[in-house]
Amino acid sequence: MSSDEQDTVISMANKRAELEQRRVAEQDRESRRRMEGGAEPPKPWLTYTLIGLNVAVWLVMVGVGVDAFEPAADQLLAWGGNLGVQTTHGQWWRLLTATFIHAGIMHLAFNMYFMWAIGRITEQVFRPAGYALLYFGSGLIASLVSVAWQPMVVSVGASGALFGVFGGFIGFTIRRRELLPPEFVRSVRRNALVLIGINLAISFMVPNIDIAAHIGGLLAGLGIGYGVAMLAERPVQSREEGVALQRKVVAMMSVAVAVVLVAGILGVPRYDDVFATFDRVIALNEKAFIAVNTAEGDEARARAIETVSLPAVESMQAELAGLERVPKDTRDKVDALKRYADLTHQAFEHELKGLRTNDPIELLEAKRLHEEADRQP
Numbered sequence: 001m002s003s004d005e006q007d008t009v010i011s012m013a014n015k016r017a018e019l020e021q022r023r024v025a026e027q028d029r030e031s032r033r034r035m036e037g038g039a040e041p042p043k044p045w046l047t048y049t050l051i052g053l054n055v056a057v058w059l060v061m062v063g064v065g066v067d068a069f070e071p072a073a074d075q076l077l078a079w080g081g082n083l084g085v086q087t088t089h090g091q092w093w094r095l096l097t098a099t100f101i102h103a104g105i106m107h108l109a110f111n112m113y114f115m116w117a118i119g120r121i122t123e124q125v126f127r128p129a130g131y132a133l134l135y136f137g138s139g140l141i142a143s144l145v146s147v148a149w150q151p152m153v154v155s156v157g158a159s160g161a162l163f164g165v166f167g168g169f170i171g172f173t174i175r176r177r178e179l180l181p182p183e184f185v186r187s188v189r190r191n192a193l194v195l196i197g198i199n200l201a202i203s204f205m206v207p208n209i210d211i212a213a214h215i216g217g218l219l220a221g222l223g224i225g226y227g228v229a230m231l232a233e234r235p236v237q238s239r240e241e242g243v244a245l246q247r248k249v250v251a252m253m254s255v256a257v258a259v260v261l262v263a264g265i266l267g268v269p270r271y272d273d274v275f276a277t278f279d280r281v282i283a284l285n286e287k288a289f290i291a292v293n294t295a296e297g298d299e300a301r302a303r304a305i306e307t308v309s310l311p312a313v314e315s316m317q318a319e320l321a322g323l324e325r326v327p328k329d330t331r332d333k334v335d336a337l338k339r340y341a342d343l344t345h346q347a348f349e350h351e352l353k354g355l356r357t358n359d360p361i362e363l364l365e366a367k368r369l370h371e372e373a374d375r376q377p
Helices: 003-035 045-063 073-078 094-100 105-149 159-179 182-205 211-231 239-267 274-293 298-321 328-357 360-374
Strands: none
Touching: 045 094, 045 105, 094 105, 105 159, 105 182, 105 211, 105 239, 159 182, 159 211, 211 239, 274 298, 274 328, 298 328, 328 360
């Protein structure tokens, strides 16, 4: 047999194998349709519900005064935004609430379009229970990754969960591609990849985008989707058996997701609540200077320094000394505040001594130290 004839035989064999694979896949799909009573796939009500909840939260926030386009970080935090140094101090609920909060109408609009485009199809593939596991599991893991990666940044938005939804669809099609029409899979992947590409481009071009949450959600969804597809491969003979298998698979994957979350919570670094300390330090600093600036006369000023300003600055020093577990990118600011507090304390001591002894040299030294303190970054 010539090489051309061999190539022809191999080509025909490959085509027969491909046709047989398609026939088996079609039989599998037909069997599933019969088990479902020939009915159309259920409407993706969970996707629509999630879209409604996200929009409702945004409307309520705007209704009570939160900026519709560029809400401040403290507003997002007050509504449940995810801030690592607070989340890890017992406020773990922020891992979930942050996924329903958005930083302005454009952020909301893009995410809701993404959910509408990808979520409806993915929900029909996974069914509501599996889709809920995929969405919330990916969202929680994405929030936890954000806490570990950037603990000093307020993170909000459904993006991590939505990247997980897409990752879940990809994971499912990698394992069970024969269950879905090839044209359908290609179309969904193409459209989703365009959305992912746009989102990633925005992530790198626009500041304060939580890339870590996006990547964490995508990988979590990929794992969940692949796991669901792998565990659901056992053949079923009836609708009841199929429902039972689906419940078992969702339960098993829920346990797996819970284990990952618990391991992450136990392993994520716990940093001191720097922002709360900064707020107290600022208040103490204001107290110290209001006391001396409102005192009338040298005697009153000396008394204010001795009874109010110096104790307030000493409290500042104690607050800052308590900041031991601080992210690297915040350490310089903490050190600068410590130098400021030390210099301010020295300045008040020299000023008090100068006022008590009427010594101009002490007063000049106090002025110099105050100026040096003000130059701290």
